[in-house]
Amino acid sequence: MFRSGKIKIKKELYERVKSFAEQAGYASVEEFIEHTLEKEISRTGGSDSEDETKKKLRGLGYIS
Amino acid sequence: MNRREFCKQSAFLIAGSLLGTKGFCSSLPSYTGKNNSKKVIVLGIDGMDPYLLKRFIDAGMMPHFQKLISTGGDFKEMQTTIPAQSPVAWASFSTSTNPGRNGIFDFIHRRPDTFELYLSTSRTYEPGGGKLRLGKWMFSLKSGELKNLVGEKPFWNYLTEAGIPAVIYRAPSNFPPFPGKAWQMSGMGTPDILGTYGTFSYYTDNPPENSGKVTGGKVYPTFPKNGIAENYLYGPANSFRLDEKQPFDEVDGEKHYNYEKLKIPFKVYIDQEHPVAKVVIQDKEIFLQQGEWSSWVEISFELIPHLKHLSGIVKFYLKEVRPHFKLYVSPININPANPALPLFNPPEYGEALVKDLGLFYTQGMAEDTKARTYNVFDDKEYWAQSQMVTADWFRAWRWHLDRFKEGFLFFYFSTLDLGQHMFWRYIDHVSPIHEQALKSGLKDPVETLYRQMDEALGIVSKKMDAQTTLIVISDHGFTGFRRCFNLNSWLLDNGYLSFLDPAQREKAEYFENVDWNKTRAYGLGINGLYLNLEDREFKGIVRADQEAGLLTELKRKLEMLVDPKTGEHPIKHAYIAKEVFKGRYVGTISPDIILGFRRAYRASWETILGGFPKDWFTDNLDPWSGDHCIDPTEVPATLVTTKKIKKSNPAIWDIGPTVLNEFGIKIPESLEGKPIF
Numbered sequence: 191m192f193r194s195g196k197i198k199i200k201k202e203l204y205e206r207v208k209s210f211a212e213q214a215g216y217a218s219v220e221e222f223i224e225h226t227l228e229k230e231i232s233r234t235g236g237s238d239s240e241d242e243t244k245k246k247l248r249g250l251g252y253i254s
Numbered sequence: 255m256n257r258r259e260f261c262k263q264s265a266f267l268i269a270g271s272l273l274g275t276k277g278f279c280s281s282l283p284s285y286t287g288k289n290n291s292k293k294v295i296v297l298g299i300d301g302m303d304p305y306l307l308k309r310f311i312d313a314g315m316m317p318h319f320q321k322l323i324s325t326g327g328d329f330k331e332m333q334t335t336i337p338a339q340s341p342v343a344w345a346s347f348s349t350s351t352n353p354g355r356n357g358i359f360d361f362i363h364r365r366p367d368t369f370e371l372y373l374s375t376s377r378t379y380e381p382g383g384g385k386l387r388l389g390k391w392m393f394s395l396k397s398g399e400l401k402n403l404v405g406e407k408p409f410w411n412y413l414t415e416a417g418i419p420a421v422i423y424r425a426p427s428n429f430p431p432f433p434g435k436a437w438q439m440s441g442m443g444t445p446d447i448l449g450t451y452g453t454f455s456y457y458t459d460n461p462p463e464n465s466g467k468v469t470g471g472k473v474y475p476t477f478p479k480n481g482i483a484e485n486y487l488y489g490p491a492n493s494f495r496l497d498e499k500q501p502f503d504e505v506d507g508e509k510h511y512n513y514e515k516l517k518i519p520f521k522v523y524i525d526q527e528h529p530v531a532k533v534v535i536q537d538k539e540i541f542l543q544q545g546e547w548s549s550w551v552e553i554s555f556e557l558i559p560h561l562k563h564l565s566g567i568v569k570f571y572l573k574e575v576r577p578h579f580k581l582y583v584s585p586i587n588i589n590p591a592n593p594a595l596p597l598f599n600p601p602e603y604g605e606a607l608v609k610d611l612g613l614f615y616t617q618g619m620a621e622d623t624k625a626r627t628y629n630v631f632d633d634k635e636y637w638a639q640s641q642m643v644t645a646d647w648f649r650a651w652r653w654h655l656d657r658f659k660e661g662f663l664f665f666y667f668s669t670l671d672l673g674q675h676m677f678w679r680y681i682d683h684v685s686p687i688h689e690q691a692l693k694s695g696l697k698d699p700v701e702t703l704y705r706q707m708d709e710a711l712g713i714v715s716k717k718m719d720a721q722t723t724l725i726v727i728s729d730h731g732f733t734g735f736r737r738c739f740n741l742n743s744w745l746l747d748n749g750y751l752s753f754l755d756p757a758q759r760e761k762a763e764y765f766e767n768v769d770w771n772k773t774r775a776y777g778l779g780i781n782g783l784y785l786n787l788e789d790r791e792f793k794g795i796v797r798a799d800q801e802a803g804l805l806t807e808l809k810r811k812l813e814m815l816v817d818p819k820t821g822e823h824p825i826k827h828a829y830i831a832k833e834v835f836k837g838r839y840v841g842t843i844s845p846d847i848i849l850g851f852r853r854a855y856r857a858s859w860e861t862i863l864g865g866f867p868k869d870w871f872t873d874n875l876d877p878w879s880g881d882h883c884i885d886p887t888e889v890p891a892t893l894v895t896t897k898k899i900k901k902s903n904p905a906i907w908d909i910g911p912t913v914l915n916e917f918g919i920k921i922p923e924s925l926e927g928k929p930i931f
Binding site for chain 1: 362370371372373448450453469470494496498501511514558619623624627672675764780859860862863876881883
């Protein structure tokens with residue numbers, strides 16, 4: 191499916207991706223796809239920041 | 255609207271919320287269908303202290319315990335784990351292994367190579383596909399990849415593999431539930447919808463002075479206008495939708511995306527004459543009098559419009575209408591009727607519970623101790639909230655006993671443990687806050703909690719037959735928490751730990767001021783001390799040939815340490831991990847030394863996550879006035895059985911092998927415990 195850096199996808203899927211990208215606030219379909227692929231490859235998209243994690247640990251009753 | 259009308263509407267809503275829960279009678283797994291098959295029940299009562307239990311039995315307050323013990327039963331103290339922490343002890347119970355093998359040493363662990371901190375019993379691993387962040391955990395549109403970090407197999411899997419049905423209700427350190435055929439609901443360690451141990455929301459026009467310091471909750475200044483208060487109920491970040499105002503930040507040329515925080519607007523209509531109000535959220539209307547709690551309210555966060563939603567449940571508490579507006583909203587529990595994370599294995603277990611019982615608390619530690627600590631609740635309010643939790647457990651207890659026909663049942667009560675944490679000051683006559691507690695108007699909360707556990711025993715006693723063995727256990731005892739020890743401050747002042755900027759001692763948190771290139775040891779978690787080992791820690795400097803000498807030196811100094819105020823040695827044992835644990839997690843995940851405090855002492859609030867107060871010792875003036883995270887010999891667990899206990903010095907890791915033995919199953923050599931009968 192890859193050719194000269196371009197990706198072919200079915201028109202129906204493209205329309206759905208376009209609609210979702212707009213709803214989700216991305217500037218373009220390309221930006222959304224690029225971001226999604228980066229997330230998949232890096233597999234780090236869902237990690238909490240260090241501060242967030244520590245803040246959540248402090249929710250434990252044993253810690254102030 | 256007058257009070258009667260409000261009440262009528264409230265009653266209608268409550269009745270409405272119960273619709274759909276009747277007319278369905280679920281059953282538990284039964285392999286033979288016979289009613290006279292062998293049954294073993296383990297009733298887990300977190301924190302039941304054997305000394306208090308004996309005192310209350312002797313006082314005639316515990317008739318069902320008294321009867322069980324005096325009619326062929328038995329009662330002994332039981333060894334618990336090093337340290338005497340619940341996740342550690344219950345993981346040892348589940349797997350019949352020591353922490354060195356099951357990998358659970360504390361509530362909090364760190365990755366040595368990155369110094370990333372995490373809750374010890376579960377972690378999230380990124381799955382493919384779309385995802386929703388639930389704090390530490392992930393909600394995936396395809397499949398979640400949560401991992402239970404207990405590193406050994408639970409003993410109940412040996413039962414199901416042998417064809418014995420097993421039901422495990424809220425065992426701690428079991429989130430997500432272990433794979434296997436046992437019916438399981440997750441317990442301690444189960445997050446709320448934000449991925450935390452519990453985060454309440456407090457909306458008020460009179461925010462307390464300590465608002466900025468509140469942990470385990472968030473205060474939202476909310477000022478009613480013309481009798482209407484408006485705000486949002488906040489959920490987790492929605493990784494499907496970017497933040498509208500600032501969709502990304504650019505750092506060194508790289509885009510870092512910011513996600514929109516899920517939120518649901520709500521309004522509170524305050525009656526101008528009477529102390530009542532109406533909360534309107536989504537399509538729900540909840541009528542509350544001042545001082546009244548709502549029943550569960552289902553809410554739904556929209557992830558993708560018309561496509562994907564995240565479901566949660568909350569309770570509202572209208573603390574005050576006038577002169578100030580004060581509305582507490584519980585942590586958003588994962589909805590058991592539509593769980594976003596795996597609470598049940600198999601899912602049919604959850605469906606059966608919900609159909610018969612309606613909605614219930616799913617958060618691992620549902621009693622809101624943080625709301626009490628930060629004075630959002632007073633003692634009576636905390637009591638009321640924790641009693642709602644207990645009511646859920648009692649309903650579930652009866653449900654299970656009505657359906658349990660054969661095999662193994664584990665059932666867990668949490669409220670005694672957290673109640674003792676919060677109310678020990680009532681029975682601790684030397685507590686610095688004892689007299690203050692007695693003025694609260696709450697009468698004998700600790701005694702009442704023990705009586706309730708006697709009632710729980712009474713319920714099961716009526717269901718017992720000759721084929722049933724009952725084992726009542728706790729994971730540890732309890733004692734007062736009057737003095738705090740600042741381990742990291744001690745390490746700093748004794749030259750084992752260094753600062754980048756000594757002037758910032760009390761301001762810096764989370765080890766952020768530590769000069770790791772000059773630090774040989776640090777304290778993390780409630781009982782852990784770690785060496786900054788070369789080739790293990792992310793900036794380790796202690797060479798392998800220095801390790802043994804440094805451990806011996808620290809152990810000696812810590813055990814000799816004296817609290818100048820009391821003249822006592824606060825640390826009974828500084829256990830060197832390699833001497834007391836065996837297994838693949840020793841020296842990797844494990845601390846290098848476990849501090850075994852004497853009664854009345856515990857790690858300070860600040861030192862656990864890397865704070866450095868000025869003094870080594872301080873008084874504990876927090877309502878959290880009882881504790882058990884100390885030397886296991888100081889707080890043994892409780893063991894009460896319907897049969898005579900033959901094993902001397904029984905331990906919590908003996909219970910699994912005992913259950914297997916009751917069913918005639920050969921005990922695998924990998925289990926470390928022995929049968930007690």
